[in-house]
Amino acid sequence: MISLLTAAALVLAAQTGSAEVYRDLGLADAPAEFVVLVDTSASMATDHRYDSTREALRGLLNALPASDTVTVITFDTDPHVVDLPPQNRPAAVDRMPPPIGEATDTGKAISLAVDILKTSTAAGGGAIVMLTDGKTAPPNASAYSSPDSAAWRDLVGRGRELADRVRGFTIPLATGESGKSQLRTVIPDTTVLGSGDPDQIGPLLERLRVQFVRASAASKLRQDVTGGIDVAWPGLPQDVDLGEPVPFEVELTSNTKYLPLIVTNTRVELSGGTATGLPDRITLKPGERRRFTLTADVEVLGSTKVGRQRADIDVRPRLVGTVDTPWRSVLESELDLPVLVRPLDATTGWVGTKTVGISLALIWLPMLAVAVLVIAGYARWHRRKPRMHGVLIASYDGWRAAYRLDGKREVRFARPRVAGERGEYAVTGTGGGPPQIVYTPHRGEPFEPRRCLVDDELIVHGVSMLYRGGRSSDD
Numbered sequence: 001m002i003s004l005l006t007a008a009a010l011v012l013a014a015q016t017g018s019a020e021v022y023r024d025l026g027l028a029d030a031p032a033e034f035v036v037l038v039d040t041s042a043s044m045a046t047d048h049r050y051d052s053t054r055e056a057l058r059g060l061l062n063a064l065p066a067s068d069t070v071t072v073i074t075f076d077t078d079p080h081v082v083d084l085p086p087q088n089r090p091a092a093v094d095r096m097p098p099p100i101g102e103a104t105d106t107g108k109a110i111s112l113a114v115d116i117l118k119t120s121t122a123a124g125g126g127a128i129v130m131l132t133d134g135k136t137a138p139p140n141a142s143a144y145s146s147p148d149s150a151a152w153r154d155l156v157g158r159g160r161e162l163a164d165r166v167r168g169f170t171i172p173l174a175t176g177e178s179g180k181s182q183l184r185t186v187i188p189d190t191t192v193l194g195s196g197d198p199d200q201i202g203p204l205l206e207r208l209r210v211q212f213v214r215a216s217a218a219s220k221l222r223q224d225v226t227g228g229i230d231v232a233w234p235g236l237p238q239d240v241d242l243g244e245p246v247p248f249e250v251e252l253t254s255n256t257k258y259l260p261l262i263v264t265n266t267r268v269e270l271s272g273g274t275a276t277g278l279p280d281r282i283t284l285k286p287g288e289r290r291r292f293t294l295t296a297d298v299e300v301l302g303s304t305k306v307g308r309q310r311a312d313i314d315v316r317p318r319l320v321g322t323v324d325t326p327w328r329s330v331l332e333s334e335l336d337l338p339v340l341v342r343p344l345d346a347t348t349g350w351v352g353t354k355t356v357g358i359s360l361a362l363i364w365l366p367m368l369a370v371a372v373l374v375i376a377g378y379a380r381w382h383r384r385k386p387r388m389h390g391v392l393i394a395s396y397d398g399w400r401a402a403y404r405l406d407g408k409r410e411v412r413f414a415r416p417r418v419a420g421e422r423g424e425y426a427v428t429g430t431g432g433g434p435p436q437i438v439y440t441p442h443r444g445e446p447f448e449p450r451r452c453l454v455d456d457e458l459i460v461h462g463v464s465m466l467y468r469g470g471r472s473s474d475d
Contacts (some may be wrong), residue, residue, distance in 0.1 A: 013158040016326045017169070018334055025258055027213045033069040035113040036060070039132035039173070040074040043391055044099035046135035049133050049173045049198055051114055054093045056201035057131075061089040063206050063386030069114055076101020076332055106136035106182045107144025108285040111155050114186065117166050118158065127212050128187060129338020131201070133174035136182055147185070159186030168325065170202055172196040189219050198288035218335040222257035228323055228342030229284065234291070241297045242313055242352040248327040250319060251291045251342075259325050273298035274315050282321070316349040384408040386429040392452065394425070396462065403427070405435065415439070419462055423453060427452075434467055458467075 022028040036057065044050040058073070060306060061084075072082040074096055084092040110128065117126040135440045138144050143151035159166075161217065168190030172178035175196060184190040193211065194200045205346060232251040240246050250268070254261050263282040268275035277294035284290065298315055321344035333335040388405035395401075399416045415423040422442035427435050434450040451460050452467035459465070 015226060018330045019329050019410060022213055022217060023331045024260075025217055027216050027234045029299045030214060031069070031122045032124035032209070033120040033126040034064065034212075035071045035073060035116050035126070035128050037079075037109045037113060037130045037132075038072065038074050038096065038389070039076070039104060039109055039130075039134070040099045040135070041076045041096055041101040041104045041137075042071065042099055043133055046133075047174070047198065050099045052198040052201055053131050053173060054096060056205045058090045058311075059092045060090070060205035060208060061162075064209060065087075068209070069120070069122060070146055071113075072096070073109060073112060077103045077105055079105075080110040081112075089404055090402045100471070103139045103142075104132065104134060104136050105138035105142050105144060106130075106179050107138060107152060107155060108142060110159075110183060111151075111193050112146070114155065114158050114162065117162055121181075124213075125167070125216055126162075127167045127169060127208075127210065127215075127375065129205075130168075130170045130182060130183055131173060131175070132170070132179045132180045133172070133475055135175075135177045136179060139142040147279040148184075152185075160188070163188055164219070164348055167212060167219065168195055169211065169215075171201060173198060173201065183419060191215060204247070213391050214335055218337055220258050221327075221331060221337060222336065224256040224286075225337050226340045226342075227254075227259065228346055229253065229261060229263065230255050231319055231344070231346035233348040235351070236348060236350045238350055240352050241475065242315070244299070246296045246315075246352065247293055248296060248317070248350075250278070251289060252282065252284065256285055256286045258286050259327060261341065262324050262326060263321040264324070266319075266344070268294060269318045269320060271316060272310075272444040273315075277321075281327070310353050313352045315352050316347060318345070319343050320414040340409040373412055386431055388427070388429040390437050390454075390467060392435070393426055393468065394465045395466075405429075413462065415461070421461075423461065425460065425463070427447055 019028065038053060038057065040050070043084045044053070060382055061070060063113065070086060072086060072092060074082060080097065082096055083091050087211045095148065113128045117128070120126050143149060144155070146152070153306050168183045168187035168188065170178035170180045170183055171193050173196060178192050180190060180192050191211070193204045218286045224327050229450045230253045232253070234249050234251055237246055237248055252263070258372055261284045263284070264280065266278055266282055268278055268282055273296060275294050275296045278292055282290065296315060298313065323341045323344050324338060325331070325341065331339055387407055387409055388411075390405050392405055392411070393400065394413070396416050396419045399418045401413070401416075402411060403411050407412060409429055411427040415421065415425065424440050426440070428438075429435050430451065434454060435454050435457070436451045437460050438446050440446040447461065450458055450460050452465055454467055457464055
């Protein structure tokens, strides 16, 4: 939640003002061409409508920059182009005819305006501005007397050819009927300005260029606000060893024509691992493509099966992020365009490999180590207690016993009862020659070993020991 709020704050802080937006769209200072249609039917003389219109038109001609082209057309039964002096365009208002027309042939006037704008080379596009006080009322003989006439159909076709660079504006002067339906049929992007109050005409026309720039900007951006970012995964790895980090690429392309985009809280989610290398914030100019090299580190759970083997692992990275635009405030507050860019959410996948299972070495090595220890212990024991040969004769006060030692490593016998004290003798071979004898009392610690020499009597704790039969040795 905190990351989303932080991302929103970053986008808000980066918001661009309207002047910069219009400049980037090439609309702020680009020359435009305006064709102004003024109704001169007799009804325009009512309530000083015509006088108010001429005065407002004078203000418009003063307000428009010299780089803009302006054509004023008066119309009733027929349209007439008013000659505008290049050095003093407002003076043309005085040349406009009086409002005495008996008809209002809106179609013929729009047709002339379309013909003029069809050849326009103005970089900023053009606009048809219509000022009228009533419904269209063409003469019966007019080619535009019916909206179903061939002339109207032809006009609609010619107007649609200009739809991407020509805007329409209508200003009602009395009844609220502004000719909007007729003009919008020809120029789809048509806006009604005002509500029919003659006192509004002047301010409306003075702000006409601002309205024109806004309408042009909205027309350019209308498709972009529902756009977004296309994601591609060029050259995905295949059959790579996931035991090491794996590099892969992601490519982001803005599919907008005019709208810059910002992606925040950008990340690649990877089940069972991590993907690094993608910045948290990415900016994309209109139509821009950017490629990033990422690194996937996949953690694969081990197997309990004995034996190492190669396993196929599905790797599925998912790219997510919040897409917005630094133009949002201008789009929504000035152009009335809600921003509906698609969120960033794209998934891909590839198959990697990794060695899994319990290595046989991990099983055999401990067993081998145990075997080595056993063998070493046995060898040590073997060296300490080699096989013996010969006979050991033990005697005490008339008691006598012979113990054969051939092939044995150890011989044990009890101290004779006649000797009194209870105990035990242990006879073992030695690596250096004859055997040795260790006496251990019944309740006590063993005595020091005594070595028996061949045919040499040895008294061990009161008992005579005589060794015969040669040296003890290994087999």
